[in-house]
Amino acid sequence: MRKISPRRTGTRRSGARRLGVLAGVALLAVVSGCGTSGGGGSSPSANGGFTPPDVPMKQSLGSMEGQVNILAWPGYAEDGSNDPKVDWVTPFEKQTGCQANVKYFGTSDEAVKLMKTGQYDVVSASGDASLRLIAAGDVAPVNTDLVKNYADISPFLKDRDWNSVNGQMYGIPHGWGANLLMYNTDVVKPAPTSWGSVFTGASQYAGKVTAYDSPIYIADAALYLMKHQPGLKITNPYALDSDQLQAAVDLLKKQRQNVSEYWSDYLKEVQAFSTGDSVIGTTWEVIAQVAQGEKVPVKAVLPQEGSTGWSDTWMVSSKSQHSNCAYAWMDYITGPQAQADVAQYFGEAPANPKACDLTAKNFCDAYHASDAQYADKIWYWTTPISNCLDGRKDVQCTDYGDWTQAWTEVKG
Template sequence: MGMGLKGILWGAAAAALILGTSYAKAAELSFLGWEGYADDSFVKEFEATTGCKVTATYVGSNDDFAPKLAAGGGNYDIVSVSADTTGVLVAAGLVEPLDPSKLEHWNDIYDVFRKAKGINADGKIYGVPLTWGSIPLMYRTDKITETPDSYAALWDDRYKGKIALWDDKSAIYNTARLLGYDNVYSLSDEQLEAVKAKLIAEKPLLRKYWTTAGELINLYASGEVWISNTWGGYQVAELQKQGIPVKEFLPKEKADGWVDNWMIVKDSPNADCAYKYINFTTSARGQCGISTVTGYSAANPVAAKECMTPEEYKDKHQDDINYVNSLVMWEQPDRLDVYTNTWNAVKGAE
């Protein structure tokens, strides 16, 4: 727990080198990442046209990637990693630089995402942006009749026992903004202590720390949870399909913003299938396939325009990159190990 970031990265890299020896079979693509990025609605088409079979393992937090890869990196070929964690995998040597000549849609992706420091290092590209969005709050409109507009709603005594919070260190970012701190990725020890105290004070009000989209959907559908943060689009759409009245909102303190990126695991024997999947999912068929399933915005606006209706294109802010600037886009914290330890201390507190 007290190990510095450098030690964590060296340990992860060493474990990957020692343990990453059993690789997926040829013509198979083992995917580690977020729900919705390997859905049958478009994966079956990809498999039929390429001969590459996709096997998916899902994560519930960006903190899952490094330890899973370190414990058996050879079990995976491709990962979908958010921008606050890509640099960790690059520094640990767990992913490999990409060949730009093999990226068919690279130049069509939003420039701001392509130039992100988390996927660029030493003049090399390590990630391909896939989707983006916000981390809004969500609530049941049949249970909460007022219109909340702040993160403070997650500390409201009126909702005691009906609040859920994502089990992820990003809770530190939005709690810091609630406390009036703008430097959410470079918080001082004193500021982190204040954030920790605020989050611990919330614990008696919580029903659950949720970890997967499916878990949160079930908590809302059963009536166990009325308000929470959410991944944006995906969970609200699934609940509305079930007739559960929910609504999202961006808090007045500003919402987190994120970009998920494809990265190829170092020494993957199935890099050919990985490049094919990257190209498929950044094409019009893949971008709209994923966007339809998840509700997320597409990283390739050129492809999105080919397959979205004008209304959907506008609703998902594909024509308004300034929307990104209204969000606090995720970055790797300056002291990642300290942030991780702070979040673990919150969860472990009585």
């Protein structure tokens, strides 16, 4: 079993999605206002749900500025200081002459706040942050013609609701993964095939169900309801009107009665399954592999309803002082070798399938890196906004501020 980055503990997948209520409400104000008559008002669109501020796009590359300020999830920009054998930043610096000044962040809210300062040139944004950055005008449209490796990125990651608006890309896809259902094979029988085992059937494992600790987990409940309660007319788990949100909250409150703990630290979830405190719940592929490597009898599956998941995007600041080096970084980090290095160290599917020729045997198969049919079953994390992402125009959807308040209500 490969060594997992120690910085994952308490960060990123191990807590990076844990979002503060007050911060979330404040940061979403600009997004929830999109499409209204006030502020930078805009009209809804089929992709993105709003018209973003008029930020110019870079038209050509110039001379490298000598440095670039990178804001990244831990594990995305390793320079050897964490492990001398894990270093893909130094080769970038040697190739481009751009010194990489890397700052790590622990939550999407933190990343959004830091990008507002204008001190960072490029950021690895997740779907629960990217629309906020676009709506606020903090990131610029990306000229994909200036990023040669963009052509090799898996098509199913391009021009999606979380990384583009009206057909314009606002970043370069990086890595992705699904939120899976993990269960103890000695205890949970027969093998589960539906998310119903942690929702309507959760009482069967009372006190031993675990769930992800974040407002974005509301989408998991919405996805289940979308498949099993058609009367609610949910067509996108991130586009919920007030009644649909309440239905998801009601389902999560019932689940809460059977939850042992909400996890945000991946090592703690491994420990909970090791001790038997948890026997079933949401997980990531890398967590399942760590648990299996420690001889814990678990298996992770993609249930019949599909799942939620994440797809991260490198985005350039609209205030970047080193945009040439920023573009050089985006091109480098989405190249085959860097993608292979990051994916294996971090534990996710690379966006560039050419990386699979450089990874360990069966790595990309385990993460379904080139499996478009598998990827199509995933509803990637996308910031909920008041202009419904499902295209509805006769109703106002709930935004991320509503979701953070609802999550507080669920947890009690």
